[in-house]
């Protein structure tokens with residue numbers, strides 16, 4: 157699990173750590189790690205005689221960059237620095253850089269083999285001043301790879317918002333811990349590949365991070381797998397109330413998503429029965445939620461419509477004392493009176509909005525701070541919110557926030573959300589806590605989208621097909637433990 161901490165949390169931890177080490181030691185740890193990674197980026201041509209340009213701002217971020225530049229210069233690189241803050245430049249860093257043979261330049265000019273962005277770090281306000289912005293644009297024209305120091309300058313570190321005036325990096329070398337802007341929002345892709353340099357901060361960070369980003373091992377460890385005593389009921393029974401005469405495809409896709417998950421039994425309730433039966437003979441069909449029999453979780457909403465019948469089905473699913481995942485048309489219905497609709501719920505509820513559905517539920521689109529928006533809706537409605545996006549965010553009613561790292565633009569295709577909600581319901585039925593079910597579904601769904609995209613333009617059916625090998629690889633990690641018994 158990668159964890160990201162906000163600026164105030166990092167600053168407090170740095171203060172505590174700094175009190176235990178000599179002055180300047182942390183900056184030397186940061187600079188040493190930075191120089192090693194920079195040298196790695198120059199490995200193909202070698203550090204010796206390479207041309208490295210430093211963009212240096214006023215604070216300690218510029219200090220890190222100058223000390224790292226000095227280390228590269230001592231290894232024979234030709235390092236120059238463009239000082240964007242004049243006399244406010246980090247004095248000790250500048251002295252070391254000059255002593256190592258570093259040169260000062262007035263403007264960006266190529267050719268350059270590597271650029272270090274040390275304009276601002278966690279002390280920066282979002283956006284760049286005009287001279288810094290002009291330098292960043294000139295760097296982009298050189299085509300040289302960019303290594304961002306701690307964070308890409310100009311982004312909003314705590315929210316992941318990214319004004320146009322912010323850096324696009326190929327690699328970001330970050331110190332002590334990940335920051336929200338490296339994992340969420342429009343800033344995350346600007347960070348490129350993120351590498352963490354340990355400066356000894358971990359023991360001083362608080363227990364609860366701003367964001368958690370599960371990796372493949374976390375998802376694999378959580379994914380339910382059948383054991384010797386499992387049967388189709390104990391693996392979990394999921395009810396799927398989706399689709400209608402007009403939208404039969406939604407039912408086929410959501411039932412397919414549910415069947416790719418860990419539940420052992422899928423009940424379908426709705427008016428796309430013929431299509432579902434033909435596509436998925438193993439699904440057990442009923443006309444309505446009330447006639448479907450017992451389930452351990454419901455998925456309700458996609459393609460359901462918003463008529464009187466749809467309302468009745470949503471009401472019936474929410475009345476069941478089991479986890480419920482509400483998606484698509486279900487969210488539109490819920491938006492009429494979210495608090496009222498959910499008032500009697502005691503089991504977990506998961507809502508899976510995209511931005512426009514979110515706006516209907518919350519009164520406004522999520523805006524630039526997506527984790528905060530998702531947290532606020534989750535707390536207000538006492539639900540788990542899965543806010544879809546390039547980095548899907550999962551927020552719990554008690555304020556925890558998880559981010560999915562596997563998203564891909566290939567998933568922005570009609571019906572892909574139906575596959576996701578079916579899979580999520582299957583994970584709920586198998587007994588995962590709501591936020592784990594939500595993040596695990598998003599993780600596998602993202603990988604399936606990536607897998608599908610390797611074969612060409614992606615349809616929701618391709619995402620569904622991609623899910624099986626993804627689930628196989630996730631569960632084979634666990635299954636290995638059961639091989640020789």
Ligand SMILES: NC(=O)C1=CN([C@@H]2O[C@H](COP(=O)(O)OP(=O)(O)OC[C@H]3O[C@@H](n4cnc5c(N)ncnc54)[C@H](O)[C@@H]3O)[C@@H](O)[C@H]2O)[C@@H](O)CC1
Pocket residue numbers: 170174182183186213214215216217218220275276277278279280281282283284285288305306307310331355
């Ligand atoms: N505190 C520590 O012990 C450590 C700090 N480290 C580095 O220190 C950084 C934080 O340093 P600082 O607190 O000095 O702050 P920064 O270096 O992030 O920058 C703040 C300075 O930049 C200017 N500035 C703010 N917004 C700007 C903008 N949009 N455009 C141009 N200039 C702007 C401000 O005038 C301020 O002087 C971290 O990101 C990290 O790189 C590392 O060396 C690790 C150890």
Ligand SMILES: [K+]
Pocket residue numbers: 217273274275276277304305306307308309
């Ligand atoms: K930076």
